Amino acid sequence: MNTPGARRDQLREFLRDRRARITPDQVGLPTAGRRRTPGLRREEVAVLAGVGVSWYTWLEQGRDITVSTDVLDAIAAALLLDAPERTHLYVLAGLNPPCRSGTATADITPETRNLLDAWGPRPAVLRNRYWTVLAYNDAARAVFGYEAPGHNCLITYFTNPRYLAMPHHWTRAAPAVVAAYRADSAPCPDDPGFDAVITDLAGRSREFADLWSRHDVGTPTQAVNALHHPEVGELHFDTTTLTLADRPDQHVVLYNPRPDTDTAEALDRLHRLRLAPPA
Structure with missing residues (x-):
């Protein structure tokens, strides 16, 4: 268990180590x-950060003091x-990590x-953190x-006829979809990328607006995705979302046919229809 005392111990060691790595020049x-x-003195760090020497000393000693995001920055x-x-x-x-600044990463690695x-x-x-598709397979x-x-x-789920053609599944899953999007957007309340999707x-x-106003939050790692394809009929998938470790604002969504369906x-x-030559 990561108790407050254990976090303060780790904070003390972390600050001391990083201070020792920085040379005055x-x-x-x-x-x-x-x-x-070696490295900087505590009073030098305090001056550079614009805080009191005593306060920084207490922070580095792991004392139970109040900190703000501005001071940590x-x-x-x-x-x-x-x-x-x-x-x-x-x-x-003991604070929530800051929202990653800047535009969400759009480059795609060969891997x-x-x-x-x-x-x-x-x-x-x-997809990126706004759930905008960056790439996909055939x-x-x-x-x-x-x-x-x-x-x-998110927009596709509420507007694509392939999803809306299965109202029973759509209505059952829509609240969880919206709750997951709220959870993803919550760490970045001022991010215009999220605001643009929500406003649009x-x-x-109207269904989305009503669900969004409920302020439900959820982070399902797996979900059932159902849609009606115009050529082959109903498709049911188990979906799993994986976050890329080296690009945490990119997520791979894998769709696996549900075993109890004809998907x-x-x-x-x-696949055969797409490979067949045109009539």
């Missing part, structure tokens, strides 16, 4: 005189922490592209009718 401080310890800058280290600092201080293709003939999709193109990247999975869809779907056979038929 790296942060524009004079190096005159003999220094008995200032300390992270003083210690030249990178993004993962800054997130780690927040966690050890991820190979994973999507290797999952065929089952659908696989790569099976996903055939199943969902994708013609180019840029579809948003609320103007196009696997329907995918085979669809």
Whole structure:
């Protein structure tokens, strides 16, 4: 169990270690005189961060004191922490990690592209944190009718006739879909990317607007996805979402035919139809 006391112990060791790694010249401080310890002194970190020396000393000692996001950001800058280290600092201080700033990563590695293709003939999709599709395999193109990247999975679920053609399944799953999107957007309340999707869809779907107003939150890692394909009929998938470790704002969604349905056979038929020469 990660108790507050254990977090403060780890915070103390983390700050001491990172302070010892920074030399004065790296942060524009004079190096005159003999220094008995490697790295920066506590008072130097305090000056760089704009906080009191006593307060920073208490923080580094792991005392139970109140910290703010502004102060943690200032300390992270003083210690030249990178993004993962800054997130780690927040966690050890008992605060929610900051939202990743900037535009969501859009580049796709060859390894991820190979994973999507290797999952065929089952659908696989790569989406960003806004649930906007970045890439997909041939099976996903055939199943969902994708013609180019840029579809948003949330908007598609509430507007694509292939989903809406199965009202029983759609109505049952829609609240969980909206709750999952709220959970994903909650760490970034001021992110215009999330706001754009929510505003757009609320103007196009009364059902979404009603569900969004309920403020339900949920983070299902697996779900059932059902839709009606115009060529092969009903398709039912178990879906699993995987987050890429080196690109945490990218997520691979894998679709696996439910074993108690005819989906696997329907995918085979669809594959054959796409391979058949035109009449």
